[in-house]
Amino acid sequence: MGMTVVEKILARASGRTVARAGEVLEPHVDLAMSHENAALVVNQFLEIFQGTGREARIWDPSKVAIIFDHRVPAESAKTAGNQKKVRAFVAQHAIRKFHDIRGDVGGICHQILPESGYVRPGAVVVGTDSHTTSHGALGAFAFGIGATEMASVWALGVAVNVEVPGTIRVDVSGAFPRMVGPKDLILHLIGTIGAQGANYKVIEFHGDTIRGMSTSGRLVLCNMAVEAGATSGIVPADEETIRYLREEAVVRDAVVPVAPDPDAVYERSIAIDVSSLEPQVACPHTVDNVHPVGAVAGTEIQQVVIGSCTNGRLDDLEVAAGIVRGRTVALATRMLVFPASGKIYRQALEKGLIADFMAAGAVVMNPGCGPCLGVHEGALGDGETALATTNRNFKGRMGNPNARVFLCSPAVAAASALAGAIADPRKGGH
Amino acid sequence: MPAVVLTLADDISTDVIYPGRYMATVLPSETPQWAFADMTEFNAALRSRLIPPGSIIAAGNNFGCGSSREQAVSTLKGHELTIIAWSFARIFMQNAINLGLRLATAPGFTAAVGDEIRMTERAVVNATAGSSFEIVRLPAARQAIIDAGGLIAYTRNRLARPAGTGQ
Numbered sequence: 001m002g003m004t005v006v007e008k009i010l011a012r013a014s015g016r017t018v019a020r021a022g023e024v025l026e027p028h029v030d031l032a033m034s035h036e037n038a039a040l041v042v043n044q045f046l047e048i049f050q051g052t053g054r055e056a057r058i059w060d061p062s063k064v065a066i067i068f069d070h071r072v073p074a075e076s077a078k079t080a081g082n083q084k085k086v087r088a089f090v091a092q093h094a095i096r097k098f099h100d101i102r103g104d105v106g107g108i109c110h111q112i113l114p115e116s117g118y119v120r121p122g123a124v125v126v127g128t129d130s131h132t133t134s135h136g137a138l139g140a141f142a143f144g145i146g147a148t149e150m151a152s153v154w155a156l157g158v159a160v161n162v163e164v165p166g167t168i169r170v171d172v173s174g175a176f177p178r179m180v181g182p183k184d185l186i187l188h189l190i191g192t193i194g195a196q197g198a199n200y201k202v203i204e205f206h207g208d209t210i211r212g213m214s215t216s217g218r219l220v221l222c223n224m225a226v227e228a229g230a231t232s233g234i235v236p237a238d239e240e241t242i243r244y245l246r247e248e249a250v251v252r253d254a255v256v257p258v259a260p261d262p263d264a265v266y267e268r269s270i271a272i273d274v275s276s277l278e279p280q281v282a283c284p285h286t287v288d289n290v291h292p293v294g295a296v297a298g299t300e301i302q303q304v305v306i307g308s309c310t311n312g313r314l315d316d317l318e319v320a321a322g323i324v325r326g327r328t329v330a331l332a333t334r335m336l337v338f339p340a341s342g343k344i345y346r347q348a349l350e351k352g353l354i355a356d357f358m359a360a361g362a363v364v365m366n367p368g369c370g371p372c373l374g375v376h377e378g379a380l381g382d383g384e385t386a387l388a389t390t391n392r393n394f395k396g397r398m399g400n401p402n403a404r405v406f407l408c409s410p411a412v413a414a415a416s417a418l419a420g421a422i423a424d425p426r427k428g429g430h
Numbered sequence: 431m432p433a434v435v436l437t438l439a440d441d442i443s444t445d446v447i448y449p450g451r452y453m454a455t456v457l458p459s460e461t462p463q464w465a466f467a468d469m470t471e472f473n474a475a476l477r478s479r480l481i482p483p484g485s486i487i488a489a490g491n492n493f494g495c496g497s498s499r500e501q502a503v504s505t506l507k508g509h510e511l512t513i514i515a516w517s518f519a520r521i522f523m524q525n526a527i528n529l530g531l532r533l534a535t536a537p538g539f540t541a542a543v544g545d546e547i548r549m550t551e552r553a554v555v556n557a558t559a560g561s562s563f564e565i566v567r568l569p570a571a572r573q574a575i576i577d578a579g580g581l582i583a584y585t586r587n588r589l590a591r592p593a594g595t596g597q
Contacts, residue, residue, distance in 0.1 A: 024571040040456035040500060048585050071454065078454045130498040130521060144498040146525035147456075152585040160584070161524075161571045195441050196492045200520050229492065231520055286441055373450035373497075394443040394496060399451055401468040 002261025004167040005236050006202045009141040009258060013124045021166040021267070026158040030140075031118055033065045033127035035109050037147050039082035041128060042089045044151035058093050059157035065097035065118055066090060067109035072101045072368040075376030107341025107367040110134040110223060110309035114215065115343055117249035121237035122258040126150065126159055131309050131391065133226045137218035138245070139237030139257055141202075144226065165202045165231045166267040168193075172207040174275030179425040181319075182217035183311055183389065183409035185209075186224045187280035189272065191290025199229035201267065204260065209274055210235055215244035216313045223310045224391050227287040236260060279425060281387075282407035285395040293412055293424045300332075303386040304417040305398075306410055307338025307365075308372045311389035314344050314351075316410040321353040323414035323430045329361035330420025336378050337362050338370040362417070374399030387422060389413050431546040431557060432512065435481050436472055438489040443496035444522065448505050450497070458529070461501045462508030476509050483510035488541045490515065494522025500529065507531040514539050514547070514554055527572050528581035535566040 003011065003019065011019035013027035034041050049056040058064055066086060074080035083101075090098045099105050099112050106112075110131055113119050121139030125132065128150045135142035145159070153159055170189065190197070203225045210218070218235045225233025235241075237257035245251040278292040306312070306320050317339060329335045337357050339345040345367055348354050354364050371378030372390040379399030380386055386398055386405045393405035406422065415425035452464040466472050475481050487506075493515035494502060503525040506513065512532040516539065526533050536554040541547065545558040555562045568576070578584035 024569060037453070037456065037499070043457065044582060048582050048589070052586060052589065054589065076454060082454060082456065128498055130496065132498075144521050146498055146500040146503070146521060146528060148500060148528045148581050149524060152528075152581050155585050156588060160581070160588075161575065163569065163571075195495060196517070199492065199517070229495065229519065373453070375451050375453060379451075392443075392445070392496060394445040396445045396449045396468050401449075 001265060002263035004264045004266065005139070005204055005234050005258055005260045006141045006167060007164060009122055009124060010162065010164050012122065019164050021164050023164045025162050025164060026160055027124045027162055028158055029063065029126055029153050030123035031063055031065060031125045032150060032153050033067065033109055033113060033125065033132065034150055035067055035129060036070045036079065036082055037128050038066045038086045040147040041150045041154065042086060044148045045154050048151055048155050058154045061093050061095050064095050064154065065113060066095060067099040067112050068101050069108045070369045070373065071375050072366065103342045105342065107343065108309045108312065108369060110219070111313065111340035111344065114138060114219065115249055115341060117245060117251040120255060121241060122256060126153060130226050131223050133230065133232045134219050134223040134309060136222040136225070136232045136234035137215055138241055139235060141232060141234065143232045165200055167202045167204050168198055169204050169206060169266040169269045171269065171271045172205065172209040172274060174209060174273040176274050177277065179411045179430070180274070180277050180279055181409055182213060182220040184277055184280040185272065185274055186221045187282050187290050187407065188277060190224065190228045190288050191280065193228050195227065195229060195286055195288040197228045198225065201230055203228070203230045203233045205233065205235045211238060214315065215240060216315050220310055227391060279409060279412045281412065281422065282393055284393055284404040284406065287393060287407065293422065296406065296422050297424055299422040300385065301387045301416060301421060302333060302384040303378065303380060304333060304335045304413050305338070305371055305378060305386060305388035305390060306413050307340065307370060308390040309340060310391045311410050312338055312340030312344065314347050316389065317344070317348050317353050320410040320414035321356040323411060323425060324360035324362065324418060325356045327360055327418050329417045333417055333420045335362035335417040336371065337364045339367050341367050371398050373397065387413055387416050431548055432484040432486050434488050434541045434543055434545045434547060435485040436487045437541065437543060438487065440490035441492045441495055442489055444494060444499050444502040445496055447494065447502040448499060453499060453501060456501065458504035458508060461505040465505040465509060481509065484512060486512045486514055486547050488514050488539060491517045493518050495519040500525050503529050503531050527575050530576065530580040536563040537566065539563040
């Protein structure tokens with residue numbers, strides 16, 4: 001009986017030849033990522049050692065990554081204090097994979113890890129962020145954990161108590177129609193299987209459409225796998241993964257892809273043909289409330305957000321800039337653009353995309369999580385409606401429980417910004 | 431006997447339990463003030479200590495979905511609430527075990543605010559309604575963390591053990 005990709009990864013990381021769904025293992029961790037919530041991890045980590053007479057020591061500081069992205073630059077004295085505390089800890093423990101608030105190496109954690117070459121196929125990646133699932137795009141097993149669990153990982157180097165997840169296989173075929181892409185595919189999948197449809201499972205992506213998709217697009221799919229409840233999403237590494245790591249992440253050392261066995265056992269298989277897929281929109285207040293754009297077209301919007309760990313990459317910005325170039329954002333609508341990293345921001349500058357956005361009336365912000373989680377920048381007023389390329393639309397998400405958030409692709413977001421209302425990007429001559 | 435103080439539907443996200451705008455507050459000693467902050471009446475009742483420790487929140491499927499923020503657990507633990515849900519989202523459940531929040535997975539559990547609840551090892555009994563619901567038991571490895579008193583104590587014990595002495 002063969003193994004899925006995640007079974008293979010967990011077997012290797014746990015020093016075994018075989019792992020099966022349902023077993024509980026203690027895999028060694030290859031990369032342990034935190035953002036500002038490292039402040040809480042530090043607190044819990046020090047508590048583990050308190051009164052033991054042992055020195056508080058990280059098992060392997062080279063495997064710890066800390067990226068400030070949730071509130072950058074700090075929106076309050078409290079956050080600034082937390083960030084200061086983390087900086088001191090980083091210096092004391094010689095953590096080198098540290099990305100402070102900077103234009104050169106800074107950005108959103110789920111973009112910084114791949115573009116810095118920190119994520120490799122076959123690795124076990126844990127992060128104190130639910131969208132850590134993103135890194136499955138590079139063929140790693142990557143999942144979110146809490147701060148106390150991360151403190152335990154820092155101390156022990158293993159994730160205690162990991163239940164090997166069952167796997168749902170998704171085969172994707174067909175060519176995307178114009179103005180339709182990975183975001184529409186993942187919204188469609190979440191709408192089909194529901195917010196709990198993959199609870200405690202891994203979604204393994206296959207098929208010609210996936211093989212032909214860039215790593216940027218694969219990151220969109222794996223990023224949002226968690227919105228169907230999945231422990232993670234994963235795209236088995238292939239030539240594109242190696243190309244990305246060599247060309248975009250400048251990785252020089254050996255890269256070894258992990259593929260599922262042909263006779264791997266899946267709990268469920270789903271086939272999707274994207275050749276007739278329409279642009280999709282997730283409506284308030286759950287991510288699985290998904291409809292084709294036509295069903296909600298005309299809904300007035302006061303704010304458009306393009307960016308985030310889901311859709312703030314260069315190809316996303318190119319699509320959006322291509323639509324707004326030479327046009328004007330509706331006067332009653334604010335358009336906010338958040339590139340996913342400093343590197344992407346600089347690439348967008350060189351390509352003239354930032355100038356396109358600003359000339360159209362958009363405001364381009366510094367890389368970071370921005371309004372997605374509603375802590376600073378771009379909060380909504382009572383009764384306002386936002387359309388965003390982000391990943392969550394829960395009540396209160398964009399800083400106000402009395403507002404609404406719709407989710408969509410960069411193409412839908414850009415076309416809608418021009419119209420001041422949800423619009424189909426296939427219409428209007430974009 | 432503890433009583434139900436709040437009933438909730440499916441898919442209650444961590445943004446509802448602990449809104450993102452309070453995430454700069456991280457310490458378990460400080461997070462309880464923001465529990466269900468956007469449900470202003472319930473939050474006010476918690477803050478003014480009108481809700482007795484041990485009180486029960488009854489929820490449907492997928493309680494705690496969304497972000498990995500541990501504040502969503504520490505804020506409930508701070509008020510010594512017990513959560514009974516049809517099912518829990520993965521990270522929330524793991525965080526609850528790690529921090530020692532009392533919870534039970536009891537599919538089909540129904541209760542109204544004010545119902546008195548008795549919990550045994552295997553079942554949740556709604557004494558007011560006269561109904562009983564089986565509890566889905568935790569895997570042994572998870573129970574070990576609870577038995578140790580949470581993940582900090584569990585990890586501390588593990589560090590004290592010489593390397594390679596079993597798992």
